[in-house]
Amino acid sequence: MIRIPVALPSSHYDIRIEPGGLDQLGAALLDLGKADRVLVVSNPTILKHYGARVQRSLLQAGFESASLALPAGERYKTLRTVERIYQAALDCRLERSSIIVALGGGVIGDMTGFAASTWLRGVRVVQVPTTLLAMVDAAIGGKTGVNHPQGKNLIGTFYQPSLVLVDPDVLATLPRRERRSAMAEVIKYGVIWDAELFRWLETLSDLDRLEPAQLTRILVRSCQTKAEVVVRDEREGGLRAILNYGHTVGHAIESVTNYRRYLHGEGVALGMVAAGRLAANLGLWSASEAARQEALIAGAHLPVRWAGDIATDALIERMQTDKKVVTGRVRFVLPEAIGRASIGVEVPEAVLRSVLDSLAD
């Protein structure tokens, strides 16, 4: 078992990376201290695969526990669905000392974190990510949220989990497209922070067929980077914005396609390609490194172009309602070298337009 401590000013918790860790969940919760009731929030697919093992582990550790199956999919990441978590919390009489376990991908993790942060003004949440994206990104760092009809994650809180338990074995059942999608975030860490990771990823022959040790290395390096950034800036006052690399254009693409056409990581992949080109066009980043990024993204079977029906105008308008927009001007995170990026870079609209146009097929 590999343990990555996350030491925030306000709270300390561990990320545990542990093959077969699902069976250790009950024991791990006992280490967190006083709790008797546990509510596991998940969805039907995940419960089918792992629900029984999780419940057995909790039972063996002496917890009274219940499971809630929410409908799967980003379009259910809403306040309405959170209300179902509240109802379940009420039905199984959760108390302040109880624990809610988020067993699932980022959608389940974000909603469950939000529900936990607002139920009884805060009960503890333990993240058990089951997608690669949630393992390397969503489950770490304490951002919770749900979507508003007019924008992603507009409603949310900063609320740290009490534990993140990563069992890489559960990725065996994850659809290949989901795994590939998450590689975008891993590549992101390489570009903005961890040049060694980036260069090592370039040497792998096939990101679809990783040895267990290679997968573990990817998980550890990604969790470390995310944790390091979050510890330096819990509430996104500055540095943490670096994690939004690729997300400004990425969110706009997800949004104008109604969150149906692209997975989150696919949007981020496209956003990184766009940001790379912006950085190169502005002379901030070498064209050759930007090309290496594009090659690594393409090699990971991720998209590097979008369909021509996505209008540049619509993308720009969407970016301007993004919550990171300060007084109307869109700012970008742009790479300066592999392993280093700048935040808050303003880009002239003409440059933005020409880069976005160049990426629409």
Add this chain to the structure above:
Amino acid sequence: MIRIPVALPSSHYDIRIEPGGLDQLGAALLDLGKADRVLVVSNPTILKHYGARVQRSLLQAGFESASLALPAGERYKTLRTVERIYQAALDCRLERSSIIVALGGGVIGDMTGFAASTWLRGVRVVQVPTTLLAMVDAAIGGKTGVNHPQGKNLIGTFYQPSLVLVDPDVLATLPRRERRSAMAEVIKYGVIWDAELFRWLETLSDLDRLEPAQLTRILVRSCQTKAEVVVRDEREGGLRAILNYGHTVGHAIESVTNYRRYLHGEGVALGMVAAGRLAANLGLWSASEAARQEALIAGAHLPVRWAGDIATDALIERMQTDKKVVTGRVRFVLPEAIGRASIGVEVPEAVLRSVLDSLAD
């Protein structure tokens, strides 16, 4: 202007008590630093009396501002109504640096605080309480919340305001019943913390007809007590529970009467009478001091008995679903002397029953 600083580990803010302070709101917000947009959340009654003055003050200080009128009343303190605040925040393009002003009583303050703590994962909120209850209690301390059909304030956050601006002059338009109701919380501070305040209140001939200086003294002492307790225990880990004195029975009474028959403070008044009797019955508190409490409450034109249609069984059942219940057993805050109380006291059900029975007319 009287300034009471509230120095929490995570944030510092001031309570300003200032007759005519409404006209200083814009200037006060300028002191808080960078913000351009302000959303004022209130209700039609309050906006009719004070909306124009508030908007003028904000305009003169150079803010772009808008007002949102929510329907008045505890029954609208719901997630649905919070969604109207989110929509207004979107419509006037609030950003992370923007400020939401809660202009109103506890209902507006609690909902607006909740919306501010969850919109864009947190924008600043300034409390401008317009009821006596909000001035002495609800606006201070950072508890936000909305009701769930099955219980009061089940959904909420801990989120500190950036400023609390108290203008006692606005109490001129407050219905007398509302003012009287809030006196219950003032008396509460006397019983649990501030014996001097209690004894001074006993000397006043008519709590309905206070001199301005007397009112100010009440506001200052109450805000000081609340702030002191909150600073020592921001997240209700221990001491802060003392502020729930009178609230266990009080909430149950409000709840079984569907929040229609009693104002919050009236419920608290009844709850304090019940708690006082419990304490006396258990030998924790002298019967004579409990009687002095009952006399002060009655003298403040607050109820000390409830109607016989409120069944003891229903009250007890409601208390057991209260969020402060730890593992099924109801615990009480009970006075030991005027100015001092114990928290977490378990009461045998037979004693509870007989006290509740004794208070039903």
